[in-house]
Amino acid sequence: MSTNKDTMPTALLLGATGAVGKALLKDVLQNGKYAQVVTIGRREATVDEGIPQDKLVQKVVDFENLNAHREAFRGVNDVFCCLGTTRADAGSAENFKRIDQGYVLESAKIIAEENPAPEGEQLSPVHFLYCSSANANKNALFLYPQSKGETEEGIRQTGFQRVSIFRPGFLEIETARSKPRWAEGLALSIFPPVNRFFNLHMSVPVTDVAKAMLTVAQKKENAAKGEEETTLTGSKAAVFSAKIIDELAARPLTQSSDEVLVVRNPYPEPRSFKVKTTAPKQYCVRPNAGRIEPNSKVEVHVILQPFKEEPPADFKCKDKFLVQTAIIKPEYESLSISEMWARVESEEKESIRQQKIKCVFQVPPEQIHHETKSEQSTLDNNNVVVNDVLSETPTATPVPVPLSPVPQRQQQQPAKQDLNDQLVRELNHAQDKITQLQKQLLVKNEQLERDENGFRARSQANGPSRKLPPTVQPQDAVHHHLAALETQRVTEGYPPQVVLIVAALVFVVTYLFF
Structure with a gap:
């Protein structure tokens, strides 16, 4: 040729x-x-x-x-x-x-x-x-x-x-x-x-x-x-790649967004794919699993469910996607996609190739205009090369689009300011309460110390009987405890050290002479 x-x-x-x-x-x-x-x-x-x-x-x-x-x-x-x-x-x-x-x-x-x-x-x-x-x-x-x-x-x-x-x-x-x-x-x-x-x-x-x-x-x-x-x-065993084609979720996020990810398989072996997300209630992926024929492609729609209110510009999105792929072996041809994935995950889990995809919401264009730094929203979907099979999943990167001002954002500012003021007031009140309690505790400690000193002086004046003065009430647990500490305990019998020494001497004498 x-x-x-x-x-x-x-x-x-x-x-x-x-x-x-x-x-x-x-x-x-x-x-x-x-x-x-x-x-x-x-x-x-x-x-x-x-x-x-x-x-x-x-x-x-x-x-x-x-x-x-x-x-x-x-x-x-x-x-x-x-x-x-x-x-x-x-x-x-x-x-x-x-x-x-x-x-x-x-x-x-x-x-x-x-x-x-x-x-x-x-x-x-x-x-x-x-x-x-x-x-x-x-x-x-x-x-x-x-x-x-x-x-x-x-x-x-x-x-x-x-x-x-x-x-x-x-x-x-x-x-x-x-x-x-x-x-x-x-x-x-x-x-x-x-x-x-x-x-x-x-x-x-x-x-x-x-x-x-x-x-x-x-x-x-x-x-x-x-x-x-x-x-x-x-x-x-795996080579990941991604093609940038369009933005995933452009603001305003109060509107539904439908993006198309094209998954291609340019090689002669068929492959299956599956897409998972950490926020299934927020995103609708259709189809979330399927088969890619050799030298063909499949369109996957990622639909973002609208928010009730527009998130703040600095909102940190923690949503992630997981794209998994596996080669369809001849013995799996008669199985459905769900049955095939069940077999693969139970028997050949190590053959699954996967890539995590992080989703970041785009900063509104008006803030990009005023700030010198802006976070760029990206969604990295990836191709997978396994045993010379390339499964290409296009990814998305945001493109700034002209947007009209969002009135919800302006309405939220006074509410946020009121909430901040309320939190500051509550914090100041809590700090004042803590200071007041600390002062009360200090006064109680000083009073307790004075009572203890007076009790000791009266105990010494009354002699060795160590009896509580009649002014001390039986329910005064603190004074009972102090009185117990002042009471000298008489040791009955011989001290443990003497008993131990005597036992050791008896053992030595018995061992040597008997």
Whole structure:
């Protein structure tokens, strides 16, 4: 079967000398679906013997002066970016951000400029795939996730038709690094067994990350222009990804919201899925379970039930979703979906792949306008790759929409103020009551101490009889107790110490002489 190279795409790989880049370069060269594979780096990548290299073009560039190498970025279709470093290797936080973030964003900018949008369009016809990191967040307190989050934001704003962001956990490398990292070695000895026994996704082999990037790059038929894919990778057996298509629940939340999640199965094996939520009374998921035929898709409707009142802007939503998937084996074909899941959960629970999805309500646009920081509402639904089966579940991220002012919010402000004033008054009253009780207790203690001193003086004056004075009433329990303490108890018989010594002497004498 002949292939027309004019219609085959060109792949560009940044960072081919790193752990992920090496594995990705190997897969791309062996894939055979690219007319040319170009690597750009500070040095040439090493390719194992036996891997076809006839389509490979390696270009060594100076990342401090990328404008001098602009021609190397022209005529590309899929860009795989695996550039990255560590603070230890960079030497300082400033150098780390210059390499880890600056090199990536400068390369993305030049790629967009050298591959301009076609006539009548606004976005560069390039699919940019970026290997980021788990927990990437531009607002993070730590340097590494903060830098990755800022880089992701910069790539989104560059202007590509399609962007895919991969967020792997801790990377499990195949070959030892030239500069060993003691923390990495310790983690690699802990995370893999934890993943196996507890079905967690704390680490992922670099080969799985490379495989996921190549798989997403070649699924062109499911990618619409302007859409963004965010891919999360987990353990060796599961790769999670999500496509952002629309907002899940835009305000006002006093209205019902119906969102459609498209679950696709682009592979030849059938799969079943099930969606759970921690708030079943708040959300209606239809269908919440079903079957996905090979190379087909299923639409899942997530309906948000309207609130009685508009929640505050800073309301923290704790609702979560759980998407579970499992391969439908031939022996399960005659079973219903519920019966099949019952069998899987009882007999093959370890084969279930699942992903938690957090729901965050969008901040009203009027507050975003006045505040410098606003929480962005996201719902991360995820694709699952199990035994080379990719089940794609689109996720949702909110898009600010123009809203009219909500009168309920304005009406609630006086009520909230009155409630706060009432709570303050009650607190002040409680504090005054506590202070009053403390003073009364102090007076009682002083009076009790005076009575005790007087009782002792009278007892000594009356002689050794230790009898209570006639002024003390029998029901005075405190004075009875004090009198009991003053009474000297006479020890009857011999002291225990004397008895013990005598017994020991008797035992010794008896043992020695009898």
